[in-house]
Amino acid sequence: MALYNDIVMDHFKTPRNVGEIPDADGVGEVGNPICGDIMKIFIKVEKKDGKEYISDIKFQTLGCGAAVATSSMVTEIVKGKTLEEAEKVTNITVADALQGLPPVKLHCSNLAADALIKAIEDYRSRK
Amino acid sequence: MIYLDHAATTALDKEIFETMKPYFSEKYGNPSSIYFLGQEAKAAIEEARERVAKILGASPGEIIFTSCATESNNLAIRGIINYQLAISKKPVHIITSSIEHKSVLETCKGLEEKGAEATYLSVDKEGFVNIEDLKKAIKENTVLVSIMYANNEVGSIQPIKEIGAYLKDLNKRRKQPVAFHTDAVQGFQYAETDVQSLGVDALSLTGHKFYAPKGVGILYLKEGIKVESQQTGGSQENKKRAGTENVPYIVAIAEAMATASSKRQVAGGQIRKLRDKLIDGILEKIPGTILTGPAKENFANRLPNNASFCFPKVEGESILINLDFEGIAASSGSACTSGSLEPSHVLIAMGYDHTIAHGSIRFTLGKDNTEEEIDEVLEKLPPIIEKLQKMSPLR
Ligand SMILES: Cc1ncc(COP(=O)(O)O)c(C=O)c1O
Ligand code: FES
Numbered sequence: 452m453a454l455y456n457d458i459v460m461d462h463f464k465t466p467r468n469v470g471e472i473p474d475a476d477g478v479g480e481v482g483n484p485i486c487g488d489i490m491k492i493f494i495k496v497e498k499k500d501g502k503e504y505i506s507d508i509k510f511q512t513l514g515c516g517a518a519v520a521t522s523s524m525v526t527e528i529v530k531g532k533t534l535e536e537a538e539k540v541t542n543i544t545v546a547d548a549l550q551g552l553p554p555v556k557l558h559c560s561n562l563a564a565d566a567l568i569k570a571i572e573d574y575r576s577r578k
Numbered sequence: 579m580i581y582l583d584h585a586a587t588t589a590l591d592k593e594i595f596e597t598m599k600p601y602f603s604e605k606y607g608n609p610s611s612i613y614f615l616g617q618e619a620k621a622a623i624e625e626a627r628e629r630v631a632k633i634l635g636a637s638p639g640e641i642i643f644t645s646c647a648t649e650s651n652n653l654a655i656r657g658i659i660n661y662q663l664a665i666s667k668k669p670v671h672i673i674t675s676s677i678e679h680k681s682v683l684e685t686c687k688g689l690e691e692k693g694a695e696a697t698y699l700s701v702d703k704e705g706f707v708n709i710e711d712l713k714k715a716i717k718e719n720t721v722l723v724s725i726m727y728a729n730n731e732v733g734s735i736q737p738i739k740e741i742g743a744y745l746k747d748l749n750k751r752r753k754q755p756v757a758f759h760t761d762a763v764q765g766f767q768y769a770e771t772d773v774q775s776l777g778v779d780a781l782s783l784t785g786h787k788f789y790a791p792k793g794v795g796i797l798y799l800k801e802g803i804k805v806e807s808q809q810t811g812g813s814q815e816n817k818k819r820a821g822t823e824n825v826p827y828i829v830a831i832a833e834a835m836a837t838a839s840s841k842r843q844v845a846g847g848q849i850r851k852l853r854d855k856l857i858d859g860i861l862e863k864i865p866g867t868i869l870t871g872p873a874k875e876n877f878a879n880r881l882p883n884n885a886s887f888c889f890p891k892v893e894g895e896s897i898l899i900n901l902d903f904e905g906i907a908a909s910s911g912s913a914c915t916s917g918s919l920e921p922s923h924v925l926i927a928m929g930y931d932h933t934i935a936h937g938s939i940r941f942t943l944g945k946d947n948t949e950e951e952i953d954e955v956l957e958k959l960p961p962i963i964e965k966l967q968k969m970s971p972l973r
Contacts, residue, residue: 454899463899469969480971486913487921487932488893491971511971513936515895515914519969555917 455516459549462520467527470509477577479569483562488514490522492566496534496574504533510566517556521545521563534571540564580906580951584787584883584944585730585764590830591789597833598791601826609823610812619825626832633839634781634798635772642797642815643828647763647784648681649808650797653819654759654780655685655724657805659694662721664806671695671720675707675736676927678726682761683923686724695719704872705734705928706879709741716748722757727765727781731911731924731940732871733884735769736760742777757803763787767838768846768882779803783835785827789945790834794827841945849943850882852952856941857885859956864963866890870925870938883944888930889937892966897939900962906955911938 453460475493482489495507508530510522525545529537542560546552552560581589601622607615609623623643631638644650655672662670674686676698686696697715699707707725716723723745728735738760749755759780762771767788773781779800786792799805799818811820838845854877861867868888872880889897894910901908909915911922913936921935941955 460899463896464903466969486919487936488914489971511969513891513966513970513972514893515912516899518893518914519896555919558919559914 454553455520456550459517459520459552462523462549463516466510466519466523468509468523468530469511471511472507472509475509475570477570477572477574479566479571479573481562481565481569483514483518483558485558486515488512488518488559488562490514490518490562490566492522492526492563492570494567494570494574502533502535504531505529505537506531510563512562514562515556515559517552517559518562520549521552521560522566524548525563525567529567534574537567538571540567580947580954582941582943582947582951582955583907583909585940585942586909587786587792588789588944590786590791591834591837594789594830594833594837595791598826598830601829605825609825610814619823623823623825623828626828629832629836630796633771633835635774636798637801639816640798640801642799642818643823643831644795644797644819645793645824646786646795647679647761647782648795650782650784650795651679651681651724651759651761652685653797653805653808654782654799655682655722656689656808657818658722658757658759658780658803659689660692660806661804663693666719668719669693669695670722671697671717672722672724673697673699673712673715673720674724675699675701675726677701677705677707677729677731677734677924678724679730679761679763682724682726699725701734701927703929704876705729705732705870705924706872706876707736709737709744712741713744716756719754720756721754722759724759724761727760727762727769727771727776728881729871729924730764731922732886732928733764733881733942734872735765735879735881738765738776738778746777764881766835768842768849770842771839773798773800783831785831785834788834788838790831791827794824794831796831845945846882849945849947852947852949853883853885853943855949856943856952856955859952860885860887860959863956863960864889868930868934870928870930881942883942884940885943886938886940888925888934889939889963890934890967891970891972892937892963894936894938896966897937897962900966901959904954904958904962906958909940909942911940912936 894912
């Protein structure tokens, strides 16, 4: 028995895309008003066939197991996706991809989706 | 596994387990029954009561067996206040501290809604109540002071003896005496717990913190202190706690208390050495670490098994899961681990902010921990903190 399922634990143990992108095209930082966690997402955007897509993505998170796992999962979901596709990602997409989170931890998945949206907004506002 | 969460619970001691076994399927009588089987069970709990009374410096009639300290705290506080509210026309006043266990704090909050007044004494940065604050808080309608013997999160041992002596003296001059309750759950194993010398009127214990099973507790209630029973039914436990007695568990808690109190000095000394090694090692190896609770020069008033810290720029649950990967069990006061998503009320009361409390970790040692285990923690913990700090957006 564990608090989290194996997929969550796998992402927590070996998080994908940890770090920062110094010359990022967009940066999104959100804080969790509920428990005080912080998450930061960096994106690089490139163009292919006339469409903008996320060519690279990295995250930094200070938070619980669910916060780390959802950050890792969201970066994995949207890496290589077009901005349009990435913008459709919600906390539910992330939680589902992790095959569920404990109910008290669902709010942590908002953080990941929100940070991603903010990073895309930041990219757009820079243009 | 390296178990360093003895303030949460302990393993049932195998020898203690043996002493309780006969009372399940062989000596299973109801102590209220008059035939031999019942009287045999009755004799067992009365013998346990005598042993417990002797250890606490009380008389047997002052010992009430309960299901746990939460129940003992409720019976003492709710029981005394409800009794006083019923006979008094005016609201009665309770004084407690802001670092009590939830079973005290929530009980006091609940009583405030029922017409009682409550003062929650603040504590200093090391987690100590100031007796001068207590003196100032006492009012004409104060009927109860409830201060824990030792804090479960940071190990600060409160000046119970001083408070007891002060109240005893004060009561000589008061029309309305002030009763004094202490939650001694964490203190009992390591500090002298004689109710006469502490000067307390009520004292709560729970068995599972000192190698008895979960689900049995004690309330010492001085003769003459009136409480309203919290459950109605039979006349067990001097009509103060209705319900058929949990005979095997009562036998076990008495045995565990005898063992714990006889080994108090030795156990405390060994554990203290390992604990000091853990604290020194962590402070040396992990820069920026804050030792929470009593500082080095006040270690005499710190539980010898408590080592609690805050690590900057990391979150407690993440540390705990990483420790768990290494087979190390500890606990945290981080908001993320609390279920209620509130950070530790104890650390907040001590003046730490949410971000600091976020990275809190508590190690509490027990009788079976070894030096090798401490060495292993000192080897495994620093890379975990470093890894998490690297992942953090805070620089
Ligand atoms: C100081 C203190 N009081 C009361 C309790 C409650 O004990 P129990 O859960 O056995 O009722 C605990 C245990 O967590 C404690 O540490
Ligand atoms: S981020 Fe705090 S509970 Fe998950």
